[in-house]
Amino acid sequence: MTDFNLENIINHKISMLSILMKRQVLKIIAENKLDITPEQWVVLFYLWQENGLSVGEIASRSKKDFANVTRIVEKLIKMGYVSKKKSRKDGRIFQVFIKPKADEMKEDIQNCWKQASDVALKNISEEEQSTLVGILEKIENNIALELD
Amino acid sequence: MTDFNLENIINHKISMLSILMKRQVLKIIAENKLDITPEQWVVLFYLWQENGLSVGEIASRSKKDFANVTRIVEKLIKMGYVSKKKSRKDGRIFQVFIKPKADEMKEDIQNCWKQASDVALKNISEEEQSTLVGILEKIENNIALELD
DNA sequence: TAATTTTATTTGTCACAACAAATAAATGTT
DNA sequence: AACATTTATTTGTTGTGACAAATAAAATTA
Numbered sequence: 001m002t003d004f005n006l007e008n009i010i011n012h013k014i015s016m017l018s019i020l021m022k023r024q025v026l027k028i029i030a031e032n033k034l035d036i037t038p039e040q041w042v043v044l045f046y047l048w049q050e051n052g053l054s055v056g057e058i059a060s061r062s063k064k065d066f067a068n069v070t071r072i073v074e075k076l077i078k079m080g081y082v083s084k085k086k087s088r089k090d091g092r093i094f095q096v097f098i099k100p101k102a103d104e105m106k107e108d109i110q111n112c113w114k115q116a117s118d119v120a121l122k123n124i125s126e127e128e129q130s131t132l133v134g135i136l137e138k139i140e141n142n143i144a145l146e147l148d
Numbered sequence: 149m150t151d152f153n154l155e156n157i158i159n160h161k162i163s164m165l166s167i168l169m170k171r172q173v174l175k176i177i178a179e180n181k182l183d184i185t186p187e188q189w190v191v192l193f194y195l196w197q198e199n200g201l202s203v204g205e206i207a208s209r210s211k212k213d214f215a216n217v218t219r220i221v222e223k224l225i226k227m228g229y230v231s232k233k234k235s236r237k238d239g240r241i242f243q244v245f246i247k248p249k250a251d252e253m254k255e256d257i258q259n260c261w262k263q264a265s266d267v268a269l270k271n272i273s274e275e276e277q278s279t280l281v282g283i284l285e286k287i288e289n290n291i292a293l294e295l296d
Numbered sequence: 297t298a299a300t301t302t303t304a305t306t307t308g309t310c311a312c313a314a315c316a317a318a319t320a321a322a323t324g325t326t
Numbered sequence: 327a328a329c330a331t332t333t334a335t336t337t338g339t340t341g342t343g344a345c346a347a348a349t350a351a352a353a354t355t356a
Contacts, residue, residue, distance in 0.1 A: 037311065037312085039311075039312065039313095040311090064312090064313085065312085065313060065314060065315080067313095067314085067315080067316095068311095068312060068313060068314080071311090071312080072311090072312080075311085090321080090322070091320080091321050091322075092320065092321045092322060093321095
């Protein structure tokens with residue numbers, strides 16, 4: 001245990017990189033004068049994939065905390081990007097629906113992500129990228145198994 | 149722009165993985181009944197590397213926000229893990245010093261990180277690991293350049 | 297030296313993550 | 327049907343991230 005060095009721990013490396021990346025996307029979103037956060041946009045993304053998802057489904061697909069999704073959706077409602085309706089079939093379920101205001105900015109924000117991605121992947125070959133994605137997915141699976 | 153898929157965006161992949169990993173370390177720390185958060189421990193780590201670092205130095209080495217380091221250090225002080233002294237040479241600078249209570253748990257928490265790391269890297273060869281680290285560092289540099 | 301600018305740190309505010317506890321509406325059991 | 331259990335969602339609390347504004351002590355400049 002004498003050789004422990006946090007900076008070599010993959011866990012810490014990825015967490016620092018994630019923070020840097022978030023800072024970068026936030027900066028790009030601000031430069032483009034868009035009124036939304038990356039997390040709010042992630043929720044919108046899953047709704048564009050399938051409109052009317054329940055809060056719980058959004059949580060499990062995005063791997064976010066259930067309670068936090070509730071609050072992100074709340075904000076999206078306040079901003080007029082989505083609406084929420086109680087399901088008729090099951091009164092416990094609330095479904096979330098995209099509103100036109102969200103559609104209007106869809107492409108703008110996709111461009112922010114692409115911009116961010118282009119900067120991050122500068123000088124990294126297609127091959128390296130797919131190697132990277134492959135290893136990241138392996139790690140993701142390893143951890144997902146542990147977390148039930 | 150019709151082929152946009154957030155799940156392929158490296159940015160988002162890393163951010164989700166980072167969240168999973170944080171959840172996992174938290175779980176391991178809880179299982180070991182340790183009273184500390186990963187971020188607090190990151191601050192301690194930099195102090196073990198060099199005791200008496202200023203708040204600002206901790207912030208830049210850990211790539212954390214200056215203001216947030218102030219608050220993390222505050223908590224570490226309340227918990228008795230570190231102390232803070234105004235520098236004699238420069239009255240603007242506050243130096244942070246490790247206290248014995250922190251040393252006592254050093255090895256325990258290092259083990260938590262190692263445990264987490266072992267799970268994450270299961271079935272990932274040494275070679276893949278160094279490839280991964282190399283690519284992550286490239287990305288880190290790309291972004292660091294953009295963020296000044 | 298006084299006034300201005302820079303640098304280090306703190307405080308305030310908002311968004312989000314984690315987790316526990318509270319609701320509320322099914323479902324299952326007796 | 328009445329009661330307990332499960333499931334979906336919300337509310338509460340704490341910790342952290344980002345950023346802007348405030349403070350305080352150099353360092354610089356007039």
